[in-house]
Amino acid sequence: MFNAVTIVGVGLIGGSFSLALKNLGLTKKVIGVSRTKSSADKALGLGLIDEAMSLEDAVRNSDLIYVAIPVDTTIPVMKQIMDLVTDKQIVVDAGSTKSVLCASLKDHPMRHRFVATHPMWGTEYSGPEAAVQDAFTGRTCVICEKEKSDPVIVDIIENVYRQLGMRLSYMDADSHDMHAAYVSHISHITSFALANTVLEKEKEEDAIFELAGGGFESTVRLAKSNPAMWVPIFMxxxxxxxxxxNEHISQLRKFKSCLEKENFEYLQELIEQANKIRRIIK
Amino acid sequence: MFNAVTIVGVGLIGGSFSLALKNLGLTKKVIGVSRTKSSADKALGLGLIDEAMSLEDAVRNSDLIYVAIPVDTTIPVMKQIMDLVTDKQIVVDAGSTKSVLCASLKDHPMRHRFVATHPMWGTEYSGPEAAVQDAFTGRTCVICEKEKSDPVIVDIIENVYRQLGMRLSYMDADSHDMHAAYVSHISHITSFALANTVLEKEKEEDAIFELAGGGFESTVRLAKSNPAMWVPIFMxxxxxxxxxxNEHISQLRKFKSCLEKENFEYLQELIEQANKIRRIIK
Incomplete structure (x- = not known):
């Protein structure tokens, strides 16, 4: 059990992580670090954190510092944190990209006290109000560059994620980023682009959304996601x-070509191929 | 109340329509017409229909004939039905496209006994087992070319759909098909193409799906949809x-260009624009 855990960024991920720690009794206290007072107040009000502090105070008073902020601000904030931590503390991040961060910390003298993780869960919402209980249960958490972290702290963090109900997966930072592009980042781009496609048409046709059914909702749901989080991930x-x-556009072009050439057989084949996704998602 | 309703194609839509009619007590009997004996047996077993008959017998014994089969087979089957019906019967279809069907029936002497409808609801599943109670509640039903159907039968069918909890929307067949392309058909193509994009990569990377989270699931859900239904719709x-x-591919290219040029500002703008979908979907 931790005496105090600091959550840097008490939003969707940080807030949900905090709820899980509290629920499992894994820490005596959660300290929150927020960029704005209003966000800190919300997190306090929702019971996500017990106390709000400045980054420096929070780090000095914690066993574990858990960073869950947009991946661009993670770089300078992580540098500040790593310059403060001692060999008794653990630093973990939860960002959706790993290569840039890992490269930026590669030569830091405290690198061994850092564990690079990505709990693969999220929703289209953000901020403290978006935090939910049991967010991570049944999902996969990727741990990168495990060999660069002290084995004892890797054990502790693996144990925390396992108690949260997560499966663990290990890979280097670049493999993580490639996999994340396929199973998460592209879904967001297609959703954003689909929303823009239809919103563009709505300018002429104001009744268009009256007809939108469940299929449309499910494919554009992610288009509600926050640009402050996603612009830095894509970049x-x-x-x-x-x-x-590029691969996705070329797959779409196959559909386009089938329609243009009225190639029923190939269109049938493309859809049957896509149906194989049934193996993967229930 | 109908004495007997025939459902041609007791699958996702026909089966759900039958459940709703039975639940509301709108018919004494439901007769099912299925292409295969196994499908008819399933529909009987699930209580979706009371009796299975050949198309000809079923039509002769019904007040209302409701056609919910793939849009390509709808054309010849509807011709058979329309050649059999009298001025005491009503024919309705539930297909996802309207122009080709309406054009094919335009000069039929019984055109006035036909109501062209599209209840805008569906899932990625098909067949009798996919039918669900309350499928249509809260959704929109489009009625096309209302002026070509006898007003008295339009009243009856509007009333049925209203009792099912649907909002009604009226448009010509071509406008319907354009709207359906935007709010339904394109979502299916992007899902199929996204599934193929990722399945292609999976050949090299067998661990890729271990990481797939909720966002991925929601954007590829529709990729499980049946080609027998969707090939004819797209065609x-x-x-x-x-x-x-074409518009969607050009929206995707904007994202591509932002990434290639590292144009953060425009990427931010594209995502903020997409966020406006919040107005539409909850």
Whole structure:
């Protein structure tokens, strides 16, 4: 059990992590670090944190510092944190990209006190109000560059995630970013683009959304996601996201070509191929 | 109240329609017409229909004939039905495209006994087992070319759909097909293409799906949809689907260009624009 855990960024992920720690009795106290007072107040009001502090005070008073902020601000904030921590403390991040962060910390003298993680869960909402109980249960948490962290702290963090009900998966930072581009980042881009496609048409046709059913809702749900979170993810993971996006556009072009050429057989084949996703999602 | 309603195609839509009619006590009997004996047996076993008959017998014994089969087979089957019906019967279809069907029936001497409808609801599943209670509640039903149907039968069918909890919307067949391309057909194409994008990668990377979270599931859910239903929809609605698909590919290219040029500001703008979908979906 931790005496005090600091959550840097008490939003969707940080807030949900805090709820889980409290629920499992894994810490005596949760300290919150927020960029704005209103966000800290909300987190206090919702019971996500017990106390709000400045980053420096929070770090000095914690056993575990858990960073869950947009991946661009993670870089400078993590540097500040790592410059403060001692060999008795553990630093963990929960960001959706891993290569840029891991590279930025590669030569830091305290690198061994840091564990790079990505609990693969999220919703289209953000902020303290978006935090939910049992968010991570049944999901996978990726741990990157495990060999660069002290084995004893890796054990502790693995144990925390396991108690949260997560499966663990290990890979290097670049493999993580490639996988994340395929199973998460591209879904967000297609949703954003689909929303823009239809909103564009809505300018002419004001009744269009009256007809939108469940299928439309499910494919554009992610288009409600926060740009403050997603712009930095796409930018940091630019190369992999571009690879997947190019592949996705070329898959869409196959559908286009089938329609243009009235190639029923190939269209049937493309859909049957896509149906194989049934193996994967229930 | 109807004495007997025939459902041609007791699958997702026909089966759900039958459940709703029975639940509301709107018919004494439901007769099912299925292409295969196994499907008819399933529908009987699930209580979706009271009796299975050949198309000809079923039509002769019904007040209302409700057609819910793939849009390509709808054309010849509807011709058979319309050649059999009298001025005491009503024929309704529930297909996802309207132009081709309406054009094919335009000069039929019994056109006035037909109401062209599209209850805008569906899931990625098909067959009698996919039928659900309360499927249509809260959704919109489009009625096309209302002026070509006898007013008295339009009243009856509007009343049925209203009792099912549906809002009614009126448009010509081509407007319907354009709207359907935007709020339904394109979502299916993006889902199929996204599934194929990721399944392609999975050949090299067998661990990829271990990481797939809720966002991925929601955007590829529709990729499980049945090609027997969707190939004919895309083909019949080719022109509108191509328009939307071209617009969607051009929206995706904007994201691509932002990444290639590292244009953060424009990427932020594109996402903020997409966020406006919040107005539409809860």
């Amino acid at each position: 940091q993971n630019k190369e992999h996201v571009l690879d997947v996006l | 019949q609605n080719k022109e509108h689907v191509l328009d939307v698909l």
